[in-house]
Amino acid sequence: MxxxxxxxxxxxxxxxxxxxxxxxxxxxxxxxxxxxxxxxxRPAIAVPDFRGSGDAQNQMSxxxxxxxxxxxDSGQFTMxxxxxxxxxxxxxxxxxxxxxxxxSLPDWSGPPVSTNYLAFGYTAVTNGQLVLYxxxxxxxxxxxxxxxxxxxxxxxxxxxxxxxxxxxQFAADILKNFGATGLVGTKxxxxxxxxxxxxIWSMDYDGSNQKQLxxxxxxxTFPVVSADGTxxxxxxxxxxxxxxxxxxxxxxxxxxxxxxSASMNAPSDFTPxxxxxxxxxxxxSSYSQIYMTNVDGGGLRRIGSSRSPEVEPKVNPKNxxxxxxxxxxxxFPQLYTMNSDGLDVSRLTSGEGEAVNxxxxxxxxxxxxxxxxxxxxxxxxxxxxxxxxxEFQQLTHGEGRCENPVWAPDGIHLVYSSKRGRTSExxxxxxxxxxxxxxxTQGNNEKPVWAKPSN
Amino acid sequence: xxxSRISPFRSGRANAWLFASALLIFxxxxxxxxxxxxxxxxxxATAPTATPQERxxxxxxxxxxxxxxxxxxxxRWQVANATEFxxxxxxxxVGSSGQRQVYPEGTTTYTLSATGPGGSEKKSVTVNxxxxxxxxxxxxASNETSVDIxxxxxxxxxxxxxxxxxxxxxxxxxxxxxxVLKKVFASDSTITVNVEGNCDxxxxxxxxxxxxxxxxxxxxxxxxxxxxxxxxxxxxxxxKEKPVCTDASESxxxxxxxxxxxxxxx
Numbered sequence: 001m002x003x004x005x006x007x008x009x010x011x012x013x014x015x016x017x018x019x020x021x022x023x024x025x026x027x028x029x030x031x032x033x034x035x036x037x038x039x040x041x042r043p044a045i046a047v048p049d050f051r052g053s054g055d056a057q058n059q060m061s062x063x064x065x066x067x068x069x070x071x072x073d074s075g076q077f078t079m080x081x082x083x084x085x086x087x088x089x090x091x092x093x094x095x096x097x098x099x100x101x102x103x104s105l106p107d108w109s110g111p112p113v114s115t116n117y118l119a120f121g122y123t124a125v126t127n128g129q130l131v132l133y134x135x136x137x138x139x140x141x142x143x144x145x146x147x148x149x150x151x152x153x154x155x156x157x158x159x160x161x162x163x164x165x166x167x168x169q170f171a172a173d174i175l176k177n178f179g180a181t182g183l184v185g186t187k188x189x190x191x192x193x194x195x196x197x198x199x200i201w202s203m204d205y206d207g208s209n210q211k212q213l214x215x216x217x218x219x220x221t222f223p224v225v226s227a228d229g230t231x232x233x234x235x236x237x238x239x240x241x242x243x244x245x246x247x248x249x250x251x252x253x254x255x256x257x258x259x260x261s262a263s264m265n266a267p268s269d270f271t272p273x274x275x276x277x278x279x280x281x282x283x284x285s286s287y288s289q290i291y292m293t294n295v296d297g298g299g300l301r302r303i304g305s306s307r308s309p310e311v312e313p314k315v316n317p318k319n320x321x322x323x324x325x326x327x328x329x330x331x332f333p334q335l336y337t338m339n340s341d342g343l344d345v346s347r348l349t350s351g352e353g354e355a356v357n358x359x360x361x362x363x364x365x366x367x368x369x370x371x372x373x374x375x376x377x378x379x380x381x382x383x384x385x386x387x388x389x390x391e392f393q394q395l396t397h398g399e400g401r402c403e404n405p406v407w408a409p410d411g412i413h414l415v416y417s418s419k420r421g422r423t424s425e426x427x428x429x430x431x432x433x434x435x436x437x438x439x440x441t442q443g444n445n446e447k448p449v450w451a452k453p454s455n
Numbered sequence: 456x457x458x459s460r461i462s463p464f465r466s467g468r469a470n471a472w473l474f475a476s477a478l479l480i481f482x483x484x485x486x487x488x489x490x491x492x493x494x495x496x497x498x499x500a501t502a503p504t505a506t507p508q509e510r511x512x513x514x515x516x517x518x519x520x521x522x523x524x525x526x527x528x529x530x531r532w533q534v535a536n537a538t539e540f541x542x543x544x545x546x547x548x549v550g551s552s553g554q555r556q557v558y559p560e561g562t563t564t565y566t567l568s569a570t571g572p573g574g575s576e577k578k579s580v581t582v583n584x585x586x587x588x589x590x591x592x593x594x595x596a597s598n599e600t601s602v603d604i605x606x607x608x609x610x611x612x613x614x615x616x617x618x619x620x621x622x623x624x625x626x627x628x629x630x631x632x633x634x635v636l637k638k639v640f641a642s643d644s645t646i647t648v649n650v651e652g653n654c655d656x657x658x659x660x661x662x663x664x665x666x667x668x669x670x671x672x673x674x675x676x677x678x679x680x681x682x683x684x685x686x687x688x689x690x691x692x693x694x695k696e697k698p699v700c701t702d703a704s705e706s707x708x709x710x711x712x713x714x715x716x717x718x719x720x721x
Contacts, residue, residue: 198696219693219696219697221660221696222660222661235664237693237696240691241691242664242691242692242694263668263671263672263689263690263691263692264664264665264668264692266661266664268661280661280665282668282672286669286672286676287665287669288664288665288668288669309662309665309666309668309669310665311661311662311664311665312659312661312662326659326661326662328617328662328665328666331617332617333617333658333659333662354617354658354659354662356658356659356661356662357659357661370659377616377617377657377658378656378657378658380659403659446660447660
């Protein structure tokens with residue numbers, strides 16, 4: 001009952017304050033996108049290649065690709081093709097003095113470019129550092145002095161990592177101007193067997209900076225990250241049986257977690273306040289059932305009861321007293337919701353096929369999941385559902401076995417795994433099924449989760 | 456860990472063999488000490504004949520002439536025209552005819568000396584002794600460890616997709632498995648069995664950990680019903696993390712939907 005009151009407190013104390021872009025609107029009508037990233041509402045932005053003076057030029061390939069993809073992948077903009085851009089690209093506000101094509105605002109706002117915004121600037125080397133001078137102009141304005149939306153100086157190391165970093169910071173600032181949280185700074189945690197053993201890895205949201213986090217040389221999988229970004233929980237056979245381990249993402253060290261004396265214990269989610277862990281375990285039944293524990297494994301409390309395997313409990317980030325989970329109580333596994341007292345069990349999916357891997361959108365109203373509906377067993381695709389109306393939409397089609405969709409903190413991106421041929425890899429996409437992008441290439445990569453930066 | 460728990464058992468078996476061998480040698484040694492029947496009385500003295508004094512004649516054999524260490528040979532002799540008879544190498548004075556069982560430790564030449572009025576005569580026989588062969592190999596069954604027996608005789612059982620019900624074919628296999636396990640557990644207190652539940656690759660990894668656990672538990676419950684001690688059976692679910700094959704075919708899926716019974720140290 002202690003947990004129950006804690007759960008109710010999540011609602012009040014939730015640190016989830018995800019900003020939603022005006023460009024994102026939700027539709028639940030037949031044939032429409034459940035989560036629509038409406039291109040008509042998206043502003044057009046031109047992002048020409050920036051140039052660097054002196055040694056800075058060597059880093060501009062990495063800089064330009066990072067800036068472009070960060071803005072494109074955000075799903076917030078219609079990207080203006082580089083092919084229609086004017087011959088001359090301004091490098092600083094003073095260049096808007098007319099004379100040459102590209103040096104006046106209508107050259108950008110009028111046809112054929114017809115863009116709304118222009119990101120421009122240049123880089124230089126100062127005191128051995130890479131310095132970016134970046135501006136964002138609203139080119140529909142009458143003159144250059146009123147067109148400036150953003151003008152800022154960024155400093156990074158004089159190498160590829162520094163170039164990517166200043167590009168990401170600039171992109172993040174641009175996105176903030178549109179009310180979007182963006183993805184810069186977010187991380188994706190996942191399982192990879194590229195060392196020969198399944199271990200937990202992390203990478204930046206765009207696939208860069210892939211790092212191995214665990215070294216148990218066994219089977220370690222099912223990572224989950226606390227909402228505050230400080231703790232990683234996962235399941236491992238390091239002690240022989242499936243158990244829950246918790247690591248600090250600050251120190252990288254293992255934290256104490258008391259595993260129930262049971263044949264299996266698996267972590268599934270942290271509560272929105274990062275103070276509890278929702279797990280599935282055979283602690284009190286010969287069937288896997290759903291429990292909540294403190295982050296150190298104490299305070300075990302069972303949630304619900306059935307004579308069938310129940311797995312993957314996920315706490316609604318907006319209403320911590322509601323859980324989505326997977327149960328075999330009606331045959332093949334299906335998605336259900338219930339209250340944190342185990343009551344009001346409700347099936348979300350039709351009973352067709354196998355529905356697994358629920359993930360709550362930060363809005364607490366939509367769930368992404370994997371479903372074999374209409375397919376052979378094992379042939380999963382990614383779906384999103386409006387929980388209130390039960391309307392759903394399929395986002396992957398004939399792209400191999402697609403599983404484990406998890407929402408990005410921005411609420412409009414999904415990360416998932418796709419097995420095409422022999423290996424499983426991590427992909428991201430927008431929640432309307434567009435902008436699919438592969439992030440991993442080495443070994444098998446699966447079980448992704450998308451986490452906010454830890455700070 | 457597993458090896459170190461098993462090895463005391465193996466050396467225990469070796470000790471048993473040493474003990475048995477020692478017993479055999481001990482028994483044989485007792486044979487040596489059995490009081491030898493006193494030599495028959497000397498033949499009635501015949502009237503000494505004045506002429507001529509014949510030399511002693513000796514017949515002396517060893518049967519068999521070649522033995523293995525620990526075995527015995529029989530010395531037999533018959534002497535005429537003599538009044539004193541003795542055999543060396545610990546046999547001592549003997550009668551004019553007789554037999555004696557000997558247990559030479561190594562190859563030994565026995566010499567019979569006979570002295571009579573007509574003089575002395577000697578005759579020797581040699582008993583060749585070869586070292587004992589290694590103890591005969593124990594019967595095949597008793598050389599096996601419990602691990603060998605479990606690996607050979609306790610069979611995997613198979614399941615239908617997304618099910619943990621014990622099928623009819625699995626029922627028969629588990630019945631045999633129970634007989635084997637009860638016997639092994641009764642004779643070896645150091646061994647346990649991990650019932651490992653496994654699934655094919657089609658279900659989700661998360662659900663399969665729970666399903667594999669059910670499959671392992673279902674087999675354990677069945678075995679316990681048949682009298683296998685529950686405390687000797689542990690369950691572990693590998694879900695779909697330890698496939699025995701990776702083809703996308705029903706035959707491979709079926710191979711992976713199984714319980715494996717892995718011997719483990721107590």
